[in-house]
Amino acid sequence: xxxxLLEVQNLRTQFFTRGGxxxxxxxxxxxxxxxxxxxxxxxxxxxxxxTALSVMRLIDRPGKIVGGRILFRGEDVLExxxxxxxxxxxxxxxxxxxxxxxxxxxxFTVGNQISEAIKVHxxxxxxxxxxRTIEMMERVRIPDARRRYTQYPHEFSGGMxxxxxxxxxxxxxxxxxxxxxxxxxxxxxxxxxxxxxxKALSEEFKTxxxxxxxxxxxxxxxxxxxxxxxxxxxxxxxxxRALFATPAHPYTQALLSAVPRSSxxxxxxxxxxxxxxxxxxxxxxxxxxxPRCPKVQPRCRVERPELExxxxxxxxxxxxxx
Amino acid sequence: xxxxxxxxxxxxxxxxVIAPQQSNAGDVSQQPSxxxxxxxxxxxxxxxxxxxxxxxxxxxVIGSFVFPPIYQHIGPxxxxxxxxGKGIGPTDYHEPAFENLNYSDGPSTLLPLGPRSLVYPLGxxxxxxxxxxxxxxxxxxxxxxxLTVEIFDIGMGVLLGTLAGFFGGWLDTVLARFTDIMFAFxxxxxxxxxxxxxxxxxxxxxxxxxGRVLLIIFAIGLLVWPLMMRFVRGQTIQLKEQQYxxxxxxxxxxxxxxxxxxxxxxxxxxxxxxxxxxILGTITTEAGISxxxxxxxxxxxxxGLMISDTIASVYSNWTxxxxxxxxxxxxxxxxxxxxxGIRDAFDPRTKD
Numbered sequence: 120x121x122x123x124l125l126e127v128q129n130l131r132t133q134f135f136t137r138g139g140x141x142x143x144x145x146x147x148x149x150x151x152x153x154x155x156x157x158x159x160x161x162x163x164x165x166x167x168x169x170t171a172l173s174v175m176r177l178i179d180r181p182g183k184i185v186g187g188r189i190l191f192r193g194e195d196v197l198e199x200x201x202x203x204x205x206x207x208x209x210x211x212x213x214x215x216x217x218x219x220x221x222x223x224x225x226x227f228t229v230g231n232q233i234s235e236a237i238k239v240h241x242x243x244x245x246x247x248x249x250x251r252t253i254e255m256m257e258r259v260r261i262p263d264a265r266r267r268y269t270q271y272p273h274e275f276s277g278g279m280x281x282x283x284x285x286x287x288x289x290x291x292x293x294x295x296x297x298x299x300x301x302x303x304x305x306x307x308x309x310x311x312x313x314x315x316x317x318k319a320l321s322e323e324f325k326t327x328x329x330x331x332x333x334x335x336x337x338x339x340x341x342x343x344x345x346x347x348x349x350x351x352x353x354x355x356x357x358x359x360r361a362l363f364a365t366p367a368h369p370y371t372q373a374l375l376s377a378v379p380r381s382s383x384x385x386x387x388x389x390x391x392x393x394x395x396x397x398x399x400x401x402x403x404x405x406x407x408x409x410p411r412c413p414k415v416q417p418r419c420r421v422e423r424p425e426l427e428x429x430x431x432x433x434x435x436x437x438x439x440x441x
Numbered sequence: 442x443x444x445x446x447x448x449x450x451x452x453x454x455x456x457x458v459i460a461p462q463q464s465n466a467g468d469v470s471q472q473p474s475x476x477x478x479x480x481x482x483x484x485x486x487x488x489x490x491x492x493x494x495x496x497x498x499x500x501x502v503i504g505s506f507v508f509p510p511i512y513q514h515i516g517p518x519x520x521x522x523x524x525x526g527k528g529i530g531p532t533d534y535h536e537p538a539f540e541n542l543n544y545s546d547g548p549s550t551l552l553p554l555g556p557r558s559l560v561y562p563l564g565x566x567x568x569x570x571x572x573x574x575x576x577x578x579x580x581x582x583x584x585x586x587x588l589t590v591e592i593f594d595i596g597m598g599v600l601l602g603t604l605a606g607f608f609g610g611w612l613d614t615v616l617a618r619f620t621d622i623m624f625a626f627x628x629x630x631x632x633x634x635x636x637x638x639x640x641x642x643x644x645x646x647x648x649x650x651x652g653r654v655l656l657i658i659f660a661i662g663l664l665v666w667p668l669m670m671r672f673v674r675g676q677t678i679q680l681k682e683q684q685y686x687x688x689x690x691x692x693x694x695x696x697x698x699x700x701x702x703x704x705x706x707x708x709x710x711x712x713x714x715x716x717x718x719x720i721l722g723t724i725t726t727e728a729g730i731s732x733x734x735x736x737x738x739x740x741x742x743x744x745g746l747m748i749s750d751t752i753a754s755v756y757s758n759w760t761x762x763x764x765x766x767x768x769x770x771x772x773x774x775x776x777x778x779x780x781x782g783i784r785d786a787f788d789p790r791t792k793d
Binding site: 175177180204205206207208209210212213214216217218221222223224225226227228232235236239240269270271273274284287291297 | 474475476477478609683684685687688689690691692693695702703706707709
């Protein structure tokens with residue numbers, strides 16, 4: 120197996136709020152190879168974004184990373200000092216966010232904002248940074264990049280802004296791109312364009328991508344492997360093909376059956392997963408999915424299943440997989 | 442930069458020749474980009490009422506600094522009281538703080554409450570001093586106080602507001618409690634208290650003219666900045682949650698770059714709006730405490746003090762208190778309209 124670019128081991132991130140300790144990420148382990156795309160899937164509040172922010176050490180009070188190791192190229196991110204972190208962020212790991220409407224500062228031109236990071240990380244002067252910025256804007260296929268360089272964010276559409284964000288993220292040749300729901304706020308056609316672009320660019324730049332989404336359709340076409348999260352834990356990890364063909368965990372199965380399909384007859388009700396995700400302050404004993412699981416057994420309610428190998432490269436946290 | 446821009450234009454126009462339909466498609470966005478600040482400025486200048494008010498304010502403010510030195514050198518020599526030998530020259534005569542014109546004791550003097558003329562367009566006050574010169578001096582005092590208070594207000598408000606909003610924690614708690622205490626005080630009473638109790642101290646330390654001005658700046662400044670801080674703090678907390686702040690962190694932005702680059706420029710609108718309205722409050726507050734006798738002390742003058750000084754003669758010459766009062770009203774209304782204009786300019790949605 121190739122070198123692991125990123126290896127997260129037993130990560131635990133908690134938020135100490137007035138309502139109690141929110142265990143946003145519990146014992147999460149996964150890895151990313153060089154230039155691999157990993158999909159992280161789960162519903163709202165399952166800890167996807169917190170995992171991503173933890174990887175960049177961007178958890179603010181009241182949150183805290185309370186345990187685990189995050190190895191980036193063998194170096195523990197959790198033990199880096201501020202200097203090294205500033206190097207890491209942007210330079211080695213870059214991030215794209217969900218909402219392109221607020222991800223650019225309205226008072227500076229787009230070009231100014233992209234070139235800022237370039238100046239810091241690549242240590243280029245103004246003119247070189249400008250050229251690099253325009254080149255990056257062209258590479259994310261922003262038409263008329265020279266003119267667009269001097270425009271303000273409000274003159275860009277959502278899709279174009281997301282392209283700007285991608286240009287900004289890739290401008291310093293990061294080895295890992297963390298994309299937190301990059302297409303959720305875009306409409307479907309633009310979504311497809313942006314995804315194609317991300318795929319093409321990550322291949323071109325040999326950047327590994329950690330693609331966080333709640334949309335299984337998005338990861339299907341993009342990721343080589345998928346990690347499914349539920350209530351702050353990884354409950355299944357599998358190559359994309361295997362996950363879609365033979366989902367092991369009942370939650371994954373439920374997620375897949377909830378995807379709307381055009382093949383079902385008209386008038387059929389969409390399948391939904393009954394119930395709500397559990398409260399992360401007060402998790403039930405045993406398997407967190409047990410209260411909603413269609414195949415629940417008495418054992419599930421008292422004992423927590425660990426991630427175990429259930430197939431080739433496929434691991435699931437369930438006593439009764441498939 | 443200039444040369445690259447020029448070459449851009451050339452290549453653009455060449456493209457236009459080769460592929461005219463393409464340039465047509467891009468025509469809508471072809472107009473040059475404007476920064477949000479410039480766009481707001483442009484919207485402000487479209488508001489006629491605000492622009493007229495701004496022109497009036499600028500005329501009055503600049504005039505209050507420029508006119509007196511010129512004005513003081515024109516006009517006749519005051520013949521002084523009947524039989525007195527030496528006349529008083531125009532420089533002294535038009536000096537707003539000139540004390541030696543003590544003619545108010547009899548109707549026999551020529552100038553006290555004298556008629557309006559070309560040289561004394563507003564007439565003279567009970568002491569025979571030129572009302573026009575005094576109104577200008579009063580405006581001058583009021584404006585100096587208002588602007589200095591505003592600098593102090595913005596400085597303190599932005600500094601502490603961003604720190605409290607951005608970092609939170611104990612600093613935020615301490616400042617929040619402090620502002621709570623400040624808000625709980627009846628403001629005018631506190632200012633009167635400070636002005637009355639510290640007045641003699643400042644008088645002896647800086648001289649009675651400057652001392653009082655400094656004291657009032659100090660007293661009003663102390664009272665206004667907590668509100669500015671609250672505004673800035675609230676806006677900072679809101680801005681802090683914007684994704685571009687988070688994005689700035691992910692590209693390795695430090696706290697100081699984030700505050701300087703992403704927080705403070707985005708505070709401009711709220712600070713400018715609040716400052717304009719604060720100027721208005723400062724002018725009226727200063728007038729109020731001077732009117733009550735604890736502010737500016739004679740022979741120096743301010744609009745409030747003039748109203749209070751001249752109100753005694755309202756039955757013999759009603760125009761005497763009218764001028765400072767009218768000037769105060771003009772200033773207040775103009776600042777209020779400018780404030781409205783600025784608010785609309787920064788937030789176009791409020792207008793529709």
